[in-house]
Amino acid sequence: MKHLLVxxxxxxxxxxxxxxxxxxxxGDRATELKDEGKSKxxxxxxxxxxxxxxxxxLHRRDQTLRQGVRTQRDSLKGCxxxxxxxxxxxxxxxxxxxxxxxxxxxKVGISLDCFSCHRTTPKEGL
Amino acid sequence: xNKELNRRDFLxxxxxxxxxxxxxxxxxxxxxxxxxxxxxxxEKRWGMLVDTNKLTESNINDMVNxxxxxxxxxxxxxxxxxxxxxxxxxxxxxxxxxxxxxxLPMMCQHxxxxxxxxxxxxxxxxxxxxxxxxxxxxxxxxxxxxxMACPYDARSFVHEDLSNQKEHMPRGKGTVESCTMCVHRVDxxxxxxxxxxxxxxxxxxxxxxxxxxxxxxxxxxxxxTQIRADLNLNTGVRYSGI
Amino acid sequence: xxxxxxxxxxxxxxxxxxVAGLGVLILTALGSVYFMEHHGHYVTGMNNRIVWGIPHxxxxxxxxxxxxxxxxxxxxxVFQNKLYKPLSRLSGLVSLALLAGGLMVLVLDLxxxxxxxxAMTEYNFKSIFAWNIILYNGFFVIVAVYLWMMFERxxxxxxxxxxxxxxxxxxxxxxxxxxxxxxxxxxxxxxxxIMAPKFIVMSFSFGxxxxxxxxxxxxxxxxxxxxxxxxxxxRNLLGVFVAAVLYFVIVFHIGNIYxxxxxxxEMILFANGSIxxxxxxxxxxxxxxxxxxxxxxxxxxxxxxxVLGLASILVIIGGIVQMYVLIVGGQAYPLEMFPGKxxxxxxxxxxxxxxxxxxxxxxxxxxxxxxxVVTLLVKFLPFLPESLADKVADPHHKI
Numbered sequence: 001m002k003h004l005l006v007x008x009x010x011x012x013x014x015x016x017x018x019x020x021x022x023x024x025x026x027g028d029r030a031t032e033l034k035d036e037g038k039s040k041x042x043x044x045x046x047x048x049x050x051x052x053x054x055x056x057x058l059h060r061r062d063q064t065l066r067q068g069v070r071t072q073r074d075s076l077k078g079c080x081x082x083x084x085x086x087x088x089x090x091x092x093x094x095x096x097x098x099x100x101x102x103x104x105x106x107k108v109g110i111s112l113d114c115f116s117c118h119r120t121t122p123k124e125g126l
Numbered sequence: 127x128n129k130e131l132n133r134r135d136f137l138x139x140x141x142x143x144x145x146x147x148x149x150x151x152x153x154x155x156x157x158x159x160x161x162x163x164x165x166x167x168x169e170k171r172w173g174m175l176v177d178t179n180k181l182t183e184s185n186i187n188d189m190v191n192x193x194x195x196x197x198x199x200x201x202x203x204x205x206x207x208x209x210x211x212x213x214x215x216x217x218x219x220x221x222x223x224x225x226x227x228x229x230l231p232m233m234c235q236h237x238x239x240x241x242x243x244x245x246x247x248x249x250x251x252x253x254x255x256x257x258x259x260x261x262x263x264x265x266x267x268x269x270x271x272x273x274m275a276c277p278y279d280a281r282s283f284v285h286e287d288l289s290n291q292k293e294h295m296p297r298g299k300g301t302v303e304s305c306t307m308c309v310h311r312v313d314x315x316x317x318x319x320x321x322x323x324x325x326x327x328x329x330x331x332x333x334x335x336x337x338x339x340x341x342x343x344x345x346x347x348x349x350x351t352q353i354r355a356d357l358n359l360n361t362g363v364r365y366s367g368i
Numbered sequence: 369x370x371x372x373x374x375x376x377x378x379x380x381x382x383x384x385x386x387v388a389g390l391g392v393l394i395l396t397a398l399g400s401v402y403f404m405e406h407h408g409h410y411v412t413g414m415n416n417r418i419v420w421g422i423p424h425x426x427x428x429x430x431x432x433x434x435x436x437x438x439x440x441x442x443x444x445x446v447f448q449n450k451l452y453k454p455l456s457r458l459s460g461l462v463s464l465a466l467l468a469g470g471l472m473v474l475v476l477d478l479x480x481x482x483x484x485x486x487a488m489t490e491y492n493f494k495s496i497f498a499w500n501i502i503l504y505n506g507f508f509v510i511v512a513v514y515l516w517m518m519f520e521r522x523x524x525x526x527x528x529x530x531x532x533x534x535x536x537x538x539x540x541x542x543x544x545x546x547x548x549x550x551x552x553x554x555x556x557x558x559x560x561x562i563m564a565p566k567f568i569v570m571s572f573s574f575g576x577x578x579x580x581x582x583x584x585x586x587x588x589x590x591x592x593x594x595x596x597x598x599x600x601x602x603r604n605l606l607g608v609f610v611a612a613v614l615y616f617v618i619v620f621h622i623g624n625i626y627x628x629x630x631x632x633x634e635m636i637l638f639a640n641g642s643i644x645x646x647x648x649x650x651x652x653x654x655x656x657x658x659x660x661x662x663x664x665x666x667x668x669x670x671x672x673x674x675v676l677g678l679a680s681i682l683v684i685i686g687g688i689v690q691m692y693v694l695i696v697g698g699q700a701y702p703l704e705m706f707p708g709k710x711x712x713x714x715x716x717x718x719x720x721x722x723x724x725x726x727x728x729x730x731x732x733x734x735x736x737x738x739x740x741v742v743t744l745l746v747k748f749l750p751f752l753p754e755s756l757a758d759k760v761a762d763p764h765h766k767i
Binding site for chain 2: 405409414415417418419479481483484490491494495496551553555699703711714
């Protein structure tokens with residue numbers, strides 16, 4: 001019982017800390033927007049997007065694929081567009097280690113299946 | 127019959143379109159978003175009419191190339207022979223009696239009653255309300271039963287890891303794929319890439335239900351056929367000249 | 369006389385060698401799966417025309433054999449045949465083991481085996497494949513309960529009821545497996561509901577062949593008495609089943625030849641000298657049906673159990689060949705898209721399929737898994753009667 005409590009507390013503490021974490025690699029466009037103070041326009045609540053992004057994406061994915069609803073809001077393309085970073089004038093795949101998606105996903109040990117099919121960098125070319 | 131029943135929806139949609147057109151002045155982007163916010167409905171049925179008499183061999187080659195270019199298939203490195211994907215292919219047939227030779231492009235026929243959708247265990251194979259048949263690659267487990275069921279050899283299985291996919295066309299190892307009738311373009315009000323690649327009237331794309339559409343009007347006038355019409359699948363892609 | 373069941377000792381060198389050998393085969397299969405999934409299916413011989421290859425040959429073979437292996441138990445409990453009663457436990461075990469092996473192969477060949485959970489959560493009830501997932505899982509449960517009823521003395525009285533349920537379930541299951549092909553309207557080589565009864569009869573034959581082999585082997589290697597009464601009954605039963613399969617094959621193909629639209633396909637498959645022609649005539653018909661029938665019914669070798677074992681092995685090999693001709697051969701010939709026209713370009717070739725090592729290893733691994741499950745479980749649980757000597761098995765037997 002005591003063990004379980006310790007584990008539980010450690011986990012919750014981790015979650016709290018994770019929330020405080022400044023993101024190591026936000027991506028080029030996202031950093032710009034943040035510096036301009038516009039990030040709140042896109043993600044009104046950081047907690048929400050951190051916690052709920054799988055649901056948002058899932059909802060959007062079914063709407064887009066099955067019903068043909070194509071808006072930028074909550075699209076995976078949108079995530080990739082802003083959160084990709086460049087290196088030597090070339091985009092680094094967003095699922096590469098230490099890039100935006102993988103930093104968190106590795107930390108919490110949840111595998112990322114989007115990019116076995118989806119493009120990992122914004123549009124064709126830079 | 128369906129269309130009669132849906133008159134109210136139809137009116138609603140017409141208003142939406144009018145609203146969309148009204149905003150043109152304030153910016154194109156707004157228009158496209160407005161049009162894309164509504165789920166597609168069964169008031170439309172997208173289809174294509176291929177007139178083999180008007181298509182030259184190079185027309186068909188152009189169609190294949192345009193599809194590859196648009197959707198990013200065909201540059202697989204490891205797959206060999208029949209392992210290579212082919213969303214659209216050029217087929218040359220000869221009549222056994224007369225010796226007449228025809229050439230035609232062959233792709234997913236976007237059936238109204240698609241066998242691939244019936245057999246898919248996970249609902250990955252699916253048909254949109256507007257008649258476009260797609261694979262939901264999120265649900266596809268790669269069992270290939272749909273490929274067994276397709277009467278048109280229209281589907282391909284991705285045999286290797288891919289990267290640098292087109293932004294609008296996710297594709298990945300271990301799942302099945304096929305012609306999407308360029309759904310990403312159709313939703314923006316554009317034509318499929320293959321239809322656009324032919325400048326003559328060899329390929330007509332449009333709404334089969336719409337009495338004012340070119341495809342509807344042409345189909346009323348000329349003799350056309352469905353491939354494997356015996357199966358009663360009511361295909362969205364029609365051919366004339368064969 | 370009461371039948372006493374006893375675990376096998378399982379300490380001999382032979383036992384360990386058998387388990388180790390099968391283990392190596394299973395590990396090879398798992399290694400192959402990793403290789404195939406890591407690289408993608410381009411490392412296999414399968415392609416967009418031969419979409420189902422060797423793994424499916426083995427998987428479907430094992431699955432239909434599984435439902436057939438339950439027959440001995442069914443005959444005992446459903447049809448109340450006392451002679452088969454002592455064999456019921458083993459029959460249930462062989463059945464479960466074969467199904468486990470078959471399903472392993474089927475699942476590990478998927479393009480995305482990591483998404484197996486999707487197959488459990490997303491059902492398309494129009495899909496015969498989805499129905500089969502339910503049928504296979506249900507079969508596991510029912511046969512497991514059936515075994516429990518047989519093992520637990522207090523529950524014995526229910527074993528007949530569960531036995532009937534299992535028997536009906538297995539008939540539905542094989543009907544479902546046959547319908548995977550029988551309902552493919554697009555393909556002339558499959559589209560016929562005779563596939564369902566044909567698969568049921570095939571399952572009787574393949575399943576019994578497995579059962580006989582395992583029975584002979586375990587009593588020989590375990591030094592337990594096994595009388596001729598039981599074996600002769602099983603021998604006759606196998607003969608009837610093999611002949612019945614042959615009948616269905618003949619009816620199926622004659623029906624196909626009669627339909628003009630299928631003439632081409634039938635000719636290519638059975639008379640043009642391709643690999644499928646040879647496999648059909650030499651493998652399926654001669655080696656897998658006619659020779660076993662001779663071995664079973666010829667007076668000179670009647671009662672010889674090595675010959676019965678050989679006949680069973682031939683039935684199994686013939687069965688695998690039959691599945692190969694059916695699955696791979698059925699896809700090799702192009703679909704008939706343009707009646708009255710000859711396809712010059714772009715489609716229409718007869719596809720050559722060259723299975724790669726990993727695929728074959730995966731298929732064989734499924735077989736090995738089934739055998740290792742049987743081998744280990746007869747060691748840990750009392751599946752086998754201590755003696756199946758004639759006087760035990762059949763009290764009225766006169767010597």
